[in-house]
Amino acid sequence: MRHRRLLAAGAVGTVVVAAALGISSAAGAAPSASAPRASAPRDEGAPDSLRALAAKIGLRIGTAVIPFDLNTPAYRDIVADQFSVVTPGNEMKWQVVEPTRGTYDWSGGDRLVKFAEEHGQLVRGHTLLWHNQLPAWLTTGVANGTISDTELRALLHKHVIDEVTHFKGKIWQWDVANEFFTDSNPSGINPNDFWVSHLGAGIIAEAFRWAHQADPHALLFYNDYNIAGEDGTNAKSDAVYAWLRQMLAEGVPINGVGDQGHLDTQYGFPTQMTQDLRRYASLGLKVAITEADVRTFVNNPTAQVPTDHLATFAQPYEFSQMLKACLAVRQCISFTVWGFGDADSWIPGFFTGEGYATIYDVNLQPKPAYFDLQQDLQLAAYGAPHRVHTDQH
Ligand code: G3I
Numbered sequence: 001m002r003h004r005r006l007l008a009a010g011a012v013g014t015v016v017v018a019a020a021l022g023i024s025s026a027a028g029a030a031p032s033a034s035a036p037r038a039s040a041p042r043d044e045g046a047p048d049s050l051r052a053l054a055a056k057i058g059l060r061i062g063t064a065v066i067p068f069d070l071n072t073p074a075y076r077d078i079v080a081d082q083f084s085v086v087t088p089g090n091e092m093k094w095q096v097v098e099p100t101r102g103t104y105d106w107s108g109g110d111r112l113v114k115f116a117e118e119h120g121q122l123v124r125g126h127t128l129l130w131h132n133q134l135p136a137w138l139t140t141g142v143a144n145g146t147i148s149d150t151e152l153r154a155l156l157h158k159h160v161i162d163e164v165t166h167f168k169g170k171i172w173q174w175d176v177a178n179e180f181f182t183d184s185n186p187s188g189i190n191p192n193d194f195w196v197s198h199l200g201a202g203i204i205a206e207a208f209r210w211a212h213q214a215d216p217h218a219l220l221f222y223n224d225y226n227i228a229g230e231d232g233t234n235a236k237s238d239a240v241y242a243w244l245r246q247m248l249a250e251g252v253p254i255n256g257v258g259d260q261g262h263l264d265t266q267y268g269f270p271t272q273m274t275q276d277l278r279r280y281a282s283l284g285l286k287v288a289i290t291e292a293d294v295r296t297f298v299n300n301p302t303a304q305v306p307t308d309h310l311a312t313f314a315q316p317y318e319f320s321q322m323l324k325a326c327l328a329v330r331q332c333i334s335f336t337v338w339g340f341g342d343a344d345s346w347i348p349g350f351f352t353g354e355g356y357a358t359i360y361d362v363n364l365q366p367k368p369a370y371f372d373l374q375q376d377l378q379l380a381a382y383g384a385p386h387r388v389h390t391d392q393h
Pocket of ligand 1: 089131132178260286291346
């Protein structure tokens with residue numbers, strides 16, 4: 001793929017570019033002296049690809065992938081050419097990996113890991129502990145009482161150990177725990193969450209310990225949405241920040257926090273995002289944007305043409321602002337979009353009347369959001385701080 005719309009940025013001074021990106025001197029720091037393993041992709045693709053531009057500052061650009069769609073050439077080429085880290089959208093979730101009790105199906109995850117190895121990409125594992133997309137045998141057994149809480153805990157332990165062991169050495173970042181906090185003010189760990197209600201809130205820390213035991217070199221992430229100011233009040237970010245600080249004080253092996261980054265043009269861009277990412281980083285954590293998309297109202301779920309012309313400007317603007325928030329924080333080591341084409345996006349199926357949420361259109365042609373990200377990364381190569389070491393040790 002060749003998407004040329006480069007700036008003649010070579011003559012632009014670093015200070016000017018950094019200012020344009022909203023990067024303060026506090027965030028700036030000297031590039032790492034030694035090249036970390038994870039920031040030296042073997043195959044960066046075309047020089048103006050998202051992955052190649054991001055590689056100049058050690059940032060990984062990622063996408064959620066449907067592994068079995070990699071057989072489709074147009075889809076496969078974009079994944080290979082544009083991205084340096086990949087996440088299976090569904091294929092590492094418990095519902096998929098153990099559809100029948102005791103019988104694993106790693107085929108989707110294995111397929112993606114192999115593709116990533118062949119294309120110089122890293123893998124985000126997603127997700128080990130979540131209330132959603134659990135196997136029916138598990139939720140049914142819990143509901144009818146044939147699986148006790150004691151057995152449930154043992155099953156979860158086995159699930160985490162078996163899955164992390166299966167992919168040991170192949171996963172850069174694991175989303176160990178996903179979406180545990182309430183959308184309320186104040187926010188906190190949801191007492192009604194499936195896992196918390198059966199096993200207590202301490203099960204989240206346990207999952208991190210088990211994952212670390214099974215693969216001590218994987219970066220272990222807490223992942224959630226609306227945790228970088230998207231809720232307007234910042235209540236959820238405050239709660240997650242306080243919890244992370246407590247977990248780290250207790251020695252729980254958490255290495256990073258992922259803000260999913262599901263935005264909607266009707267709410268405007270969250271004003272606190274950079275500060276919130278920086279606040280997590282101040283705890284010594286890596287940060288990442290893990291599921292970026294920006295939805296808006298559209299004519300229908302097939303064509304996905306925005307109904308408000310201004311949305312065609314707001315959508316790429318919010319993508320760009322989100323990337324800039326990541327660029328401004330050295331500890332932000334990856335920026336992942338949740339699928340790259342509108343035809344594959346989860347949005348039309350979940351938000352009635354909305355769509356146009358990704359960076360490629362329904363025909364896999366790059367949209368303004370793609371070119372804005374490309375332009376931001378081109379500028380960043382001359383002004384944004386190099387990322388911190390991306391390995392755990
Ligand atoms: O695989 C079945 C297929 O056999 C069946 O015919 C079809 C009929 O509906 O459903 C298919 O399963 C769907 C699955 O995606 C795979 O496509 C499920 O219905 C659908 O609910 C599921 O949606 C996924 C969603 O998580 C579930 O909550 C999305 O693809 C996935 O992108 C989305 O990802 C989540 C992240 O994991 C966590 N953060 C939020 C994000 C968006 O919801």
